[in-house]
Structures are given as C-alpha cells and as structure tokens.
Amino acid sequence: MYKVILLGIFSLTLFCYLIYRSKHRTFFQHASKIPTVPAGFIRRIKSLIGANQEELFQVLKETICPGPSPRKAWLGPLMFVFVDDPDQVNQYLNSPYGIDKPKIYSVLGLDKGLFVSNGALWKAHRKLLDPSFNAKVLSSFNPIFNEKSKLLIKKLEDELDAEEFNIFSYFISFGLDNILRTSTGVDKKIMEEKNNKYVNDCTIGVNIFASKIVKFWLQLKPIMRMSNLYELEQKHILNGMFKMAHDLIQEKEENIRNNNDVKYKSEKPQIFIDQLFKKRNEFSFDEMADEINTIILAGFETIATLSSTVVLLAALYPDVQEKIFEELKTVFNSVDEEVTDRKLQELSYLDQVVNESARYWTTLPYIARSLSTDIEIGSKIVPSGSIICVPIILLHSNKEIWGEDADKFIPERFSSERLTDTQRKAFMPFGRGPRICIGNKYAIKSIKIALSHFFRNYKSSTNVKEENLTFEYTVFIKLVQGYMVKISKREF
Structure with missing residues (x-):
C-alpha cells in the first residue's frame, strides 16, 4: 500500500515538473546555455541552519565563487545569474532592465522606500528625492x-591612552546623530548618552534583517512568528527603530496644523523631512516614513563601518596614517579648523585611503536585481524570471582587475595616475547605475569630515594582527572582533 502511495506521489510530482518545464521551455533553453557555478547552492542550505553571523559570511563567500560571467546557480525553482565582468556589470546596471529588485529585499519592511520599491513608485520617488541630495543641499x-565630528573627538577623550576599545560603537552613534539631525531636524544627542536605546534597536534590527535574508524560511510569516526572532523584531524594529520616523512625521504634521500654514525658508541646513513636506501631496504617510527609515538604515551602518575600517587600517599601516597626517597639516591651519567643501577637495590622499578601505574590506557583498524580460549579457541570453547577482566582493578583489597585489592595502592605486578605466567600472561600494545609493555622496562627505578631525587630533594603533581578523555578515560585512584600536593625542 505504501509503495503504491509513494509511486503515486512520485508520478504526480514528475507530471507537475514536466508540465512546468513545458510551460517554461524557452526559459530552460536559455538557462541550459549559461555555465553553472561549480559548487551549487543546495549543499550549503544545511549549513545555514543554526549558523552564526561569522558562519553566514563563510557560506556567502563560498557561494559567490569565481567563474565565467555570466554563470548560474539554482535554489529550488529560482535561477541566480552571477555577473562580475566589469563591462557586463556596467552595461546591465545602467540599462532599463537593471532597476527592479527581487522580493528578498522586502524583508527590510520598507516596501515604499527607495531601497526596496520598484517600478513606477521607485521612479517617481527617485525623481522627487534626487534634489534633496544635490551638492548645494549637502553643503x-x-x-x-x-x-x-568635534563632539566625537570630545567623547573619544575618555579612551585616551587606555586599553584597546571598539571604535565602531563611537561611529555608530556619530552616524545616527548626523543622519537624524539632517533627515529630521531633531538633535537626539545620541553621542552624549551611553547605551542609547535607539542605537541598540538599530544594531539588533540589522542583525534580524541579516538572519531573514539568509535564512529565507523566516520570511514566511507563520514560521517567523514561531521563531525567537519574532518578539525581538516587534520590540526593536517595529516599536523601536521604525517607530521614531512615524512619531516625527506625526509631530511635524501637528505643527503644520497648529500653524495653519508653513513657509519653507531657504536657510541652511535643508533638512530632509522638510524637503519631503514641500512635496507632501506626492507622498503618503507610510511612504514618508519608509523614506526616512531607508535613509537612516542605509546610512548609519555604512558610515560607522567604513569610518571604523579606515581608522583600524590606518593603525595596521602606520606609514599610511602618517601620510594622512602630513596632508592634513598642509591643508588645515589648526587642529579644530572647520572642514569646508574646498578643503575636502584638497584631501586627495585621504580620498584614496577611504576608497581603498572600501575596496580592501568590502562592506556591501552583493547587489541583486530581478529580470522581467529576456536580455543578453555577454554572449548569453538571460531569461525573464532570473535573479541577477552582482558580487561586489569579487569585483573588488579580482586580481585580473586590480593586479597581483589586489590582496594588499595600497591607497595609491586610487590616484588619478594609476586608476584604470576597468578598475573604475569594477569599484562600486554603493552600487552603480540609476539605483546607486541616493546617499552615497552624503556618506562619503560625513566620513571624510569626521576622519579629517580624527586624524588631526589622534593617532590610532592596535595590537591585533591582520591575519587573525575574521568577518561576519549582518547585511553589511563587518569584523567579528570589532575594530579594536588604541588612541593617543596628536600634536598638530
């Protein structure tokens, strides 16, 4: 009896599979001509169950392995197509077909924000919000x-000549303070409070997002509700990091109602939420909340991770740090002189260090797009329904692109004299094309201003050995050990 039942199940499954193949004949014909990743996804699925963040990074690194471009890998019925040839990547990401993101991004819960939304909603919002990040606004x-930045320097005095500490925690508070002030106009003074609740909510929230991205079964609501992450998600995300944006918008609308009318002045700074309210009829309440939360979520981790990376790498490479300091002495007249746009343009070596840090320890491992039409990549036809994956972590470490010293930290490779056209195409810490991170210039500017203050005031050192460092995946790639440094006072 059991054999008959099993045979029936097998026959039905085979029949359904053949029907599926028949309906998607063209898809599979094109797919069969795309090379397959040598080690597929399936054998790695088991290793994701119960994995910690460090193990997740190892699985990610093994999964996004080198090979011909494009190449495919299957995860059940989903076909992932990896593209890491710089010319192919740039042609695709700058095309009309390189815009829509797959559903996996929806785990962030910001479907109406720029980072997740697709189609007409994304295009409309991007057009409306691009002016909010132009050079004049950033200035x-x-x-x-x-x-x-000066407050950060003040807070770091507590660590002078002390034991090694994780400077990442300081840059997290710095990033959130900046973003909240410039996006909402509210000064939460996060750096002035140790163990700040909002910092804790954001940190835990990012870890939850990472778990839901990699452990895809948690994206099913019934399973998520049964997991121990559900209560944490409710507490730290919905009633924590996301709630602040809702409260601020409600407060802003209440102020408008009380005043009956609001005249938006052109005085500085040009706060992001004010820019949204100028176009209030173009955004629903939820859309405004998602846009503010998108700016916060995408910004604070990027600023904190890249800033901490530069400080630790400067400690590991003292000669690089001295070159930074020498440049700062030629550009600034005093230790506390304010950084202007003109001064930033003169900091060419610091710019090289920041770029090389973003390449050497890549923070954004990959970007993904969903295809709604057949397109040609290289000599292959990638069929509609595929998920395109651009492994930035491979583009930034490919020795065919960066040379045999690609695994070395050499800021000078980003000098205008040395940087090749292929390397420019391969370097994409914030993505590429129409969907490049809208706040990329904001992030780099705030980082460089902070670092110009830091290296004028402090010298960083460390006892850690680079070969002993390991990484973890929490939406962004970070060091497991933290960014452990000592600081001493500089004489400027």
Whole structure:
C-alpha cells in the first residue's frame, strides 16, 4: 500500500515538473546555455541552519565563487545569474532592465522606500528625492557634520591612552546623530548618552534583517512568528527603530496644523523631512516614513563601518596614517579648523585611503536585481524570471582587475595616475547605475569630515594582527572582533 502511495506521489510530482518545464521551455533553453557555478547552492542550505553571523559570511563567500560571467546557480525553482565582468556589470546596471529588485529585499519592511520599491513608485520617488541630495543641499550639512565630528573627538577623550576599545560603537552613534539631525531636524544627542536605546534597536534590527535574508524560511510569516526572532523584531524594529520616523512625521504634521500654514525658508541646513513636506501631496504617510527609515538604515551602518575600517587600517599601516597626517597639516591651519567643501577637495590622499578601505574590506557583498524580460549579457541570453547577482566582493578583489597585489592595502592605486578605466567600472561600494545609493555622496562627505578631525587630533594603533581578523555578515560585512584600536593625542 505504501509503495503504491509513494509511486503515486512520485508520478504526480514528475507530471507537475514536466508540465512546468513545458510551460517554461524557452526559459530552460536559455538557462541550459549559461555555465553553472561549480559548487551549487543546495549543499550549503544545511549549513545555514543554526549558523552564526561569522558562519553566514563563510557560506556567502563560498557561494559567490569565481567563474565565467555570466554563470548560474539554482535554489529550488529560482535561477541566480552571477555577473562580475566589469563591462557586463556596467552595461546591465545602467540599462532599463537593471532597476527592479527581487522580493528578498522586502524583508527590510520598507516596501515604499527607495531601497526596496520598484517600478513606477521607485521612479517617481527617485525623481522627487534626487534634489534633496544635490551638492548645494549637502553643503548645507557641513556645519552639522563639523559639529558632530568635534563632539566625537570630545567623547573619544575618555579612551585616551587606555586599553584597546571598539571604535565602531563611537561611529555608530556619530552616524545616527548626523543622519537624524539632517533627515529630521531633531538633535537626539545620541553621542552624549551611553547605551542609547535607539542605537541598540538599530544594531539588533540589522542583525534580524541579516538572519531573514539568509535564512529565507523566516520570511514566511507563520514560521517567523514561531521563531525567537519574532518578539525581538516587534520590540526593536517595529516599536523601536521604525517607530521614531512615524512619531516625527506625526509631530511635524501637528505643527503644520497648529500653524495653519508653513513657509519653507531657504536657510541652511535643508533638512530632509522638510524637503519631503514641500512635496507632501506626492507622498503618503507610510511612504514618508519608509523614506526616512531607508535613509537612516542605509546610512548609519555604512558610515560607522567604513569610518571604523579606515581608522583600524590606518593603525595596521602606520606609514599610511602618517601620510594622512602630513596632508592634513598642509591643508588645515589648526587642529579644530572647520572642514569646508574646498578643503575636502584638497584631501586627495585621504580620498584614496577611504576608497581603498572600501575596496580592501568590502562592506556591501552583493547587489541583486530581478529580470522581467529576456536580455543578453555577454554572449548569453538571460531569461525573464532570473535573479541577477552582482558580487561586489569579487569585483573588488579580482586580481585580473586590480593586479597581483589586489590582496594588499595600497591607497595609491586610487590616484588619478594609476586608476584604470576597468578598475573604475569594477569599484562600486554603493552600487552603480540609476539605483546607486541616493546617499552615497552624503556618506562619503560625513566620513571624510569626521576622519579629517580624527586624524588631526589622534593617532590610532592596535595590537591585533591582520591575519587573525575574521568577518561576519549582518547585511553589511563587518569584523567579528570589532575594530579594536588604541588612541593617543596628536600634536598638530
């Protein structure tokens, strides 16, 4: 009897599979001509169950392995197509077909924000919000960036000549302070409070997002509700990091109602939420909340991770740190002189260090797009329904692109004299094309201003050995051990 039942189940499954193949004949014909990743996804699925963040990074690194471009890997009925040829990547990401993101991004819960939304909603919002990050607006934030950078320097005095500490925690607070002030106009003074609740909510929230991205079964609501992450998600995300944006919008609307009318002045700084309210009829309440939360979520981790990376790498490479300091002495007249746009343009070596840090320890491992039409990549036809994956971590470490010293930290490779066209195409810490991170220039500017203050005031050192460092995956790639440094006072 059991054999008959099993035979029936097998026959039905085979029949359904053949029907599926028949309906998607063209898809499978094109797919069969795309090379397959040598080690597929399936054998790694088991290793994701119960894995910690460090193990997740190892699985990610093994899964996004080198090979011909494009190449495919299957995860059940889903076909992932990896593209890591710089010319192919740039052609695709700059095309009309390189815009829509797959559903996996929806785990962030910001479906109406720029990072997750697709189609007409994304295009409309991007067009409306692009002016909020132009050069004039970013310049209006310079006083805030300088003010918060000086406060960071003040707070770091507690660590002078002490034991090694994780500087990442300071840059997390710095990043959130900057973003909240420039996006909402509210100064939460996060750096002035140790163990800040909002910092804790954001940190835990990012870890939950990472778990839901990699452990895809948690994206099913019934399973998520049964997991121990559900209560944490409710507490730290919905009633924590996301709630602040809702409260701020409600407060803003209440102020508008009380005043009956609001006249938006052109005085600086040009706060993001004010820019949204100028176009209030273009955004629903939820869309505004998602856009503010998108800016916060995408910004604070990027700023904290890249800033901490530069400080630790400067400690590991003292000669690089001395070159930074020498450049700062030629550009600034005093230790506390404010950073202006003109001064930033003169900091060419610091710019090289920041770029090389973003390449050497890549923070964004990959970007993914969903295809709604057949397209040609290389000599292959990638069928509609595929998920395109651009492994930035491979583009940034490929020795065919960066040379045999690609595994070395060499800031000078980003000098205008040395950087090749292929390397420019391969370097994409914030993505590429129409969907490049809208706040990429904001992040780099705030980081460089903070670092110009830091290296004028402090010298970083460390006892850690680079070969002993390991990484973990929490949406962004970070060091497991933290960014452990000592700091001593500089004589400027």
